[in-house]
Each structure stands twice: as C-alpha cells, then as structure tokens.
Amino acid sequence: MQIGTDKVVSIEYTLTDDAEEVVDTSVGEEPLVYLHGAENIVPGLEVALEGKSVGDELKVTIEPEDGYGEYLEELVSVVERAMFEEIDELEPGMQFEAEAPDGETQIVTVVEVDGDDVTIDGNHPLAGQRLHFQVKVVDIREATADELAHGHPHGDDDHEH
Numbered sequence: 001m002q003i004g005t006d007k008v009v010s011i012e013y014t015l016t017d018d019a020e021e022v023v024d025t026s027v028g029e030e031p032l033v034y035l036h037g038a039e040n041i042v043p044g045l046e047v048a049l050e051g052k053s054v055g056d057e058l059k060v061t062i063e064p065e066d067g068y069g070e071y072l073e074e075l076v077s078v079v080e081r082a083m084f085e086e087i088d089e090l091e092p093g094m095q096f097e098a099e100a101p102d103g104e105t106q107i108v109t110v111v112e113v114d115g116d117d118v119t120i121d122g123n124h125p126l127a128g129q130r131l132h133f134q135v136k137v138v139d140i141r142e143a144t145a146d147e148l149a150h151g152h153p154h155g156d157d158d159h160e161h
C-alpha cells in the first residue's frame with residue numbers, strides 16, 4: 001500500500017532546525033499517526049510522503065511557507081495583564097492556548113511582561129523556520145468512515161467526540 005489521500009499513516013520522525021537542534025521527535029515514543037490529505041501535518045511533509053510505502057525513509061527540508069508559515073509581525077500584540085489574572089507568575093516564554101478568530105486553536109507565547117502590559121506573540125513557535133524532517137514510514141492503512149468524517153485518525157481506545 002502506498003501513502004495517498006484517505007490513508008491513515010504512522011511515521012517515526014525527528015524534526016531539527018537550521019542549527020541542527022532537535023525540535024521534536026517521536027523516537028522513544030509512539031509513532032505519529034495522521035490522516036493523509038486532511039492537513040493533520042504541515043503541507044510540505046504531506047507532499048513528501050505521498051506515494052511512499054512502509055519501511056521507506058526520507059529526509060525532507062521544508063521552507064516556512066510549506067511548514068508553519070512565515071513569521072508575521074502583526075501577530076505580535078500588547079494586551080493587559082488582567083487577561084492572565086489566573087496566572088500568578090507570568091514570565092516570558094510561557095505559552096497559552098487561545099482561540100484564533102477562525103476558531104482554530106492557536107498557541108500564544110508571552111514575549112515580555114512590563115507592568116500592566118504583556119506582549120504576546122501569536123505566531124506558531126516554528127513560524128518562519130526551515131524544517132528538517134527525518135521520517136520513516138511504519139504503517140499505512142485505510143481510514144475508517146468515522147475517521148474520514150472527523151478528519152483525523154482514531155486510536156485503539158474508543159473515544160466519543
């Protein structure tokens with residue numbers, strides 16, 4: 001079986017940045033399972049995996065526009081400290097999940113805390129970065145009707161959502 005639209009694919013991967021630092025890896029953990037063609041993973045990686053088979057290994061370099069997007073200055077903004085009233089110690093580098101205007105979950109990073117002013121950055125932490133993936137395909141199967149309806153793979157345990 002080859003990777004294509006509507007296949008559920010399991011991959012082992014290691015993601016490094018331009019400085020060859022490991023940013024993220026599945027090695028030592030469960031493989032990443034995604035639904036091909038459903039934008040579960042960055043576009044550049046999905047394209048690179050198209051047509052691959054179990055056991056195939058690949059190295060892919062992905063430019064920001066095919067990864068987590070370009071870094072956008074307009075996503076940096078200053079908000080009031082009161083927005084974080086539940087957080088006692090607010091420090092630069094802290095990350096929060098916020099809902100973007102389009103309803104998608106967005107990670108917001110605190111850049112600076114200056115009295116009542118908190119500078120936050122809504123760019124994905126990997127926005128503007130070139131991504132280097134080393135990937136091995138470990139499993140490919142047909143998606144179930146439920147998975148296609150949900151747009152993501154389901155694990156072994158039943159879940160309701």
Ligand SMILES: [Zn+2]
Binds near residue numbers: 150153154161
């Ligand atoms: Zn689901």
